[in-house]
Amino acid sequence: MKITHNNNQLNIADVGSEVSLRGWVSKSRRMGGLIFIDLRDQYGITQLTIDHQSHSYEKAMSLRQEFVVYITGIVVERKSKNLSLRTGEIEVQIDEIEIINSSENPPIQVIDITDSLESTRLKYRYLDLRRLEQKKFIIMRSKISQAIRKALLSKDFHELETPILGKSTPEGARDFLIPSRIYENQFYALPQSPQIFKQLYMIAGFEKYFQFARCFRDEDLRADRQLEFTQIDIEASFVTQEDIIELIEMIMVSSFEEVLKMKIQSPFSKITYEDAIKIYGTDKPDTRFDLLIEEFDKSYKDSNSPLFSLEKQAYIIVDKLLSRKDLEHLAQIHKTHGGNILTYVKKSVSGFSGPLTKHLEEEQLLTLLRKKEQTLLLSTGNFNQVFEPLGAVRSKLGKILEIVDKNKFNFLWVTDFPLFEYSQEDDRLYARHHPFTSPQNEKEMIEEPLKAKSKAYDLVLNGYEIGGGSIRIFKEEVQQKMFEMLNLNPSEISSKFGFFTEALRYGTPPHGGIALGLDRLVMLMTETENIKDVIAFPKTQSARDLMMDSPNEVEKIQLKELGIKVKK
Numbered sequence: 001m002k003i004t005h006n007n008n009q010l011n012i013a014d015v016g017s018e019v020s021l022r023g024w025v026s027k028s029r030r031m032g033g034l035i036f037i038d039l040r041d042q043y044g045i046t047q048l049t050i051d052h053q054s055h056s057y058e059k060a061m062s063l064r065q066e067f068v069v070y071i072t073g074i075v076v077e078r079k080s081k082n083l084s085l086r087t088g089e090i091e092v093q094i095d096e097i098e099i100i101n102s103s104e105n106p107p108i109q110v111i112d113i114t115d116s117l118e119s120t121r122l123k124y125r126y127l128d129l130r131r132l133e134q135k136k137f138i139i140m141r142s143k144i145s146q147a148i149r150k151a152l153l154s155k156d157f158h159e160l161e162t163p164i165l166g167k168s169t170p171e172g173a174r175d176f177l178i179p180s181r182i183y184e185n186q187f188y189a190l191p192q193s194p195q196i197f198k199q200l201y202m203i204a205g206f207e208k209y210f211q212f213a214r215c216f217r218d219e220d221l222r223a224d225r226q227l228e229f230t231q232i233d234i235e236a237s238f239v240t241q242e243d244i245i246e247l248i249e250m251i252m253v254s255s256f257e258e259v260l261k262m263k264i265q266s267p268f269s270k271i272t273y274e275d276a277i278k279i280y281g282t283d284k285p286d287t288r289f290d291l292l293i294e295e296f297d298k299s300y301k302d303s304n305s306p307l308f309s310l311e312k313q314a315y316i317i318v319d320k321l322l323s324r325k326d327l328e329h330l331a332q333i334h335k336t337h338g339g340n341i342l343t344y345v346k347k348s349v350s351g352f353s354g355p356l357t358k359h360l361e362e363e364q365l366l367t368l369l370r371k372k373e374q375t376l377l378l379s380t381g382n383f384n385q386v387f388e389p390l391g392a393v394r395s396k397l398g399k400i401l402e403i404v405d406k407n408k409f410n411f412l413w414v415t416d417f418p419l420f421e422y423s424q425e426d427d428r429l430y431a432r433h434h435p436f437t438s439p440q441n442e443k444e445m446i447e448e449p450l451k452a453k454s455k456a457y458d459l460v461l462n463g464y465e466i467g468g469g470s471i472r473i474f475k476e477e478v479q480q481k482m483f484e485m486l487n488l489n490p491s492e493i494s495s496k497f498g499f500f501t502e503a504l505r506y507g508t509p510p511h512g513g514i515a516l517g518l519d520r521l522v523m524l525m526t527e528t529e530n531i532k533d534v535i536a537f538p539k540t541q542s543a544r545d546l547m548m549d550s551p552n553e554v555e556k557i558q559l560k561e562l563g564i565k566v567k568k
Contacts, residue, residue, distance in 0.1 A: 281391015
């Protein structure tokens with residue numbers, strides 16, 4: 001049977017036409033001597049009808065949900081139209097039905113609005129993906145990928161691959177290890193990113209590289225993170241930070257216009273890491289609302305108050321009287337994110353109230369709170385106890401006050417990141433991005449490492465980091481010094497990175513790049529809050545694949561071949 005149309009194609013202009021359709025039975029219902037059938041494919045739904053006088057009526061009576069069928073029939077105008085469907089003005093009167101395959105009663109409802117538990121949907125993901133509402137996320141992912149690929153190819157980038165089986169190197173998260181059968185007691189590691197390999201492409205003279213790279217990190221999951229993910233990996237030689245920024249802005253502008261038919265304004269705003277922390281309390285701020293953090297002016301401080309004897313004070317002012325419930329909830333968020341003290345004062349028509357009234361004079365409060373009804377939230381402590389906890393409070397306030405403009409896509413570049421961060425627990429330095437990031441000042445990197453800035457940059461969209469990159473170290477002696485600053489001894493450097501440091505000796509060009517998180521970008525462009533929606537076969541929050549029942553035990557003979565004994 002030759003198919004003439006898909007199930008989202010027919011309209012009032014096709015009335016009288018003989019058509020052939022195929023798909024799954026989404027719904028079947030009887031009304032008197034009529035049977036109404038919703039036929040579904042990946043494009044949409046067409047309503048079919050058949051009456052009891054038709055020679056195909058008995059076959060139609062046998063149809064159940066998720067049967068696969070071919071039909072032929074005549075397009076007629078519907079008496080009761082459904083304008084929410086593109087095909088809602090017509091229906092097809094069935095002449096012939098061919099049942100291609102039957103189906104058992106599905107364990108989940110294959111309908112757009114479902115009350116099935118997420119765990120059940122993930123176990124039967126192949127059925128969940130039949131839902132048009134779910135399918136659109138995966139189709140949009142494909143369209144976004146193609147738009148980005150098209151933009152990169154237009155700039156003469158080459159799509160190149162890097163190995164999956166590699167070497168365990170310290171890059172921030174835990175590696176997934178793969179035991180070797182051939183080399184007993186030795187392991188491959190799955191790549192956390194293709195970082196070293198894309199730099200080796202630059203050393204090899206491929207000046208423009210990109211890849212839709214599969215990456216693996218053994219870390220705790222959350223709503224916007226999975227164990228395995230896809231990043232759009234980009235690297236180029238003889239470039240500056242501004243060159244990379246300009247390229248990525250072009251990709252974002254063209255992709256949003258092509259896929260969402262939306263014009264994005266460029267150039268994007270920029271902010272330094274230090275300012276982002278002080279103004280928004282995070283290095284990935286949501287700039288769709290203007291609630292800002294302000295440092296407390298020293299002139300307001302009462303030297304006799306223990307509240308102001310601490311290192312830092314900063315506050316947020318809300319043009320609303322927050323309820324006791326909201327204040328308690330915000331205090332808990334502040335504490336969870338490492339905050340020390342969060343206190344408040346309210347201004348209403350009846351005057352000031354709240355704990356802060358004991359620490360500030362009325363004249364001082366009037367200077368701070370100038371509108372009729374306001375709440376001031378004050379955080380006090382050391383730097384880490386004030387700004388990031390207050391940033392978490394700010395984010396929550398955006399939702400509580402419903403002031404986030406959900407129709408906006410606000411891009412922001414965050415630049416001038418610290419080169420290092422210090423771990424008190426380990427009493428050592430760690431690379432803020434990764435150990436291949438170029439310092440802005442090599443002398444400062446050595447002499448004042450905690451003040452040193454890097455040539456690193458992140459792209460933020462609506463409060464999510466969707467890309468991170470840097471200009472790379474391209475001189476062998478600087479790379480060696482970076483490894484030493486990270487507490488790696490010569491033996492460790494040689495063992496883990498010897499092949500790479502050797503490669504740097506052979507005329508390495510200056511180079512830099514960025515990695516865009518495809519999953520997270522698609523999540524934002526499709527306006528879902530769960531990254532699992534945009535991944536065809538995701539893991540659960542507890543890192544299990546419910547459909548395959550993975551991870552699981554393997555045969556003892558497989559472990560024996562690998563020289564592995566499992567300890568119970």
